[in-house]
Amino acid sequence: xxxxxxxxxxxxxxxxxxxxxxxxxxxxxxxxxxxxxxxxxxxxxxxxxxxxxxxxxxxxxxxxxxxxxxxxxxxxxxxxxxxxxxxxxxxxxxxxxxxxxxxxxxxxxxxxxxxxxxxxxxxxxxxxxxxxxxxxxxxxxxxxxxxxxxxxxxxxxxxxxxxxxxxxxxxxxxxxxxxxxxxxxxxxxxxxxxxxxxxxxxxxxxxxxxxxxxxxxxxxxxxxxxxxxxxxxxxxxxxxxxxxxxxxxxxxxxxxxxxxxxxxxxxxxxxxxxxxxxxxxxxxxxxxxxxxxxxxxxxxxxxxxxxxxxxxxxxxxxxxxxxxxxxxxxxxxxxxxxxxxxxxxxxxxxxxxxxxxxxxxxxxxxxxxxxxxxxxxxxxxxxxxxxxxxxxxxxxxxxxxxxxxxxxxxxxxxxxxxxxxx
Numbered sequence: 001x002x003x004x005x006x007x008x009x010x011x012x013x014x015x016x017x018x019x020x021x022x023x024x025x026x027x028x029x030x031x032x033x034x035x036x037x038x039x040x041x042x043x044x045x046x047x048x049x050x051x052x053x054x055x056x057x058x059x060x061x062x063x064x065x066x067x068x069x070x071x072x073x074x075x076x077x078x079x080x081x082x083x084x085x086x087x088x089x090x091x092x093x094x095x096x097x098x099x100x101x102x103x104x105x106x107x108x109x110x111x112x113x114x115x116x117x118x119x120x121x122x123x124x125x126x127x128x129x130x131x132x133x134x135x136x137x138x139x140x141x142x143x144x145x146x147x148x149x150x151x152x153x154x155x156x157x158x159x160x161x162x163x164x165x166x167x168x169x170x171x172x173x174x175x176x177x178x179x180x181x182x183x184x185x186x187x188x189x190x191x192x193x194x195x196x197x198x199x200x201x202x203x204x205x206x207x208x209x210x211x212x213x214x215x216x217x218x219x220x221x222x223x224x225x226x227x228x229x230x231x232x233x234x235x236x237x238x239x240x241x242x243x244x245x246x247x248x249x250x251x252x253x254x255x256x257x258x259x260x261x262x263x264x265x266x267x268x269x270x271x272x273x274x275x276x277x278x279x280x281x282x283x284x285x286x287x288x289x290x291x292x293x294x295x296x297x298x299x300x301x302x303x304x305x306x307x308x309x310x311x312x313x314x315x316x317x318x319x320x321x322x323x324x325x326x327x328x329x330x331x332x333x334x335x336x337x338x339x340x341x342x343x344x345x346x347x348x349x350x351x352x353x354x355x356x357x358x359x360x361x362x363x364x365x366x367x368x369x370x371x372x373x374x375x376x377x378x379x380x381x382x383x384x385x386x387x388x389x390x391x392x393x394x395x396x397x398x399x400x401x402x403x404x405x406x407x408x409x410x411x412x413x414x415x416x417x418x419x420x421x422x
C-alpha cells in the first residue's frame with residue numbers, strides 16, 4: 001500500500017509567494033513517485049486559485065472550503081476531512097487551524113509534520129506552540145528550509161522527540177541564461193508588495209535613488225500585494241521620469257521567462273526563510289543583491305562569487321549596483337557562478353527526492369478513527385499567531401450551549417409525554 005499524505009494550504013485568486021510555488025511542484029512530484037497525495041485548501045477569497053488549479057490539472061485530489069471566520073470551525077472541517085479519508089501523514093504547512101487539528105490526528109495514529117518557511121515571529125510561534133508547548137499538540141516532525149531554521153529547531157528542549165529535517169526549496173533550472181549585450185543593467189524585484197518583512201517602500205526608494213544616480217540602470221517590480229498603493233505613490237513622486245516601473249503579477253510558470261531578460265535581482269527584506277524568487281533568478285543567471293539577514297541568504301549567496309550581500313538599503317546597496325553596472329566581466333562571471341551553484345544545490349529534483357525519502361521514513365501503521373470533538377479545548381491564542389487564529393467569542397459558545405440544552409430539554413419533554421400517553 002502506498003504511503004498516504006495530506007497537505008494543508010491556503011489559496012485565493014492571484015495568490016503568489018514561495019510556499020505556493022513550492023507546493024505546486026512538490027505535490028505532483030510526490031504523486032509521480034508513487035505516494036498517495038492530496039491537499040486540503042482553504043480559500044481566503046473566491047472559490048479557486050493558482051494552487052488549486054495547478055494541483056487539479058496535475059491529478060492531485062483537493063478538498064476545498066471557504067476559510068471560516070473562527071478557528072474552531074476550520075479545525076472541525078479539517079478533522080472531518082481527515083476522518084473521511086485518513087492519511088498516514090498530515091502536513092499542516094502554514095495553516096494554524098491545521099496545526100491545532102494535529103492533536104486529534106495524532107491521537108488517531110497519524111504522523112503530523114510541520115513546515116517552517118521563514119525566520120519570522122509567526123514560525124517562531126509555531127515552534128513555541130507545537131514543539132515546545134503542550135505534549136498533546138506536539139508534532140511528530142518538522143521540516144525547515146534553511147540551516148538557520150534547523151539550528152533554531154534543534155535548539156528546542158524537545159528536539160529529540162521530533163524528526164527535524166532541513167529540506168531546501170528547489171527550482172527549475174532552464175537551459176538558457178541571462179545575457180548582457182551592452183552597458184544597460186536591468187534590475188528586478190519579484191515578490192509580494194508588502195511593508196511587513198518585504199519593506200516595499202524602502203525598496204522603491206532604493207530603486208529611485210539607483211536609477212537617478214547610476215547611468216544605464218532600469219528597474220521593474222513583478223508581483224502584487226497589500227501595499228501596492230504605497231509603491232505606486234512613491235514611483236509617481238520620487239520616481240517621476242525615472243526608468244522604474246511596475247509590471248504586475250506574473251504566473252509562477254512564466255516568471256523565469258521574465259527573469260531571463262534581467263541582470264540583477266534585489267531583495268532587501270527584514271527576514272526570509274529561503275527566498276524562492278532569488279533561487280529562480282540565480283537559476284537563470286541573474287545576479288542577486290540582497291540585504292544581510294540570518295536565514296537563507298548566506299546559503300544562497302557566496303559573497304562576491306554568486307552575488308552580493310549588502311549591509312543597508314542605501315550606500316552599500318548602491319555601491320554593489322555600481323560595481324555590477326561598470327564591470328561587465330564581473331557580472332558575466334557571477335552570472336555563470338550563480339546558475340552553476342543552483343544547478344548543483346537547489347534543483348527541484350533534489351528537493352522532491354529529499355521530501356520523498358523523508359516522508360517514506362515514517363512507517364505505515366494501523367490508524368484509529370479521527371475524532372471530531374463538539375467542543376474544542378485549545379491553548380490561549382499566541383500573539384504572533386493571532387492574525388490567523390480568530391477564536392469564537394465566549395458569548396457565542398454560551399449561546400450555543402444554551403441552544404443545545406434547550407434542544408435536549410425539548411427531546412426529554414417529548415419522550416416524557418409519549419410515556420404518559422401509553
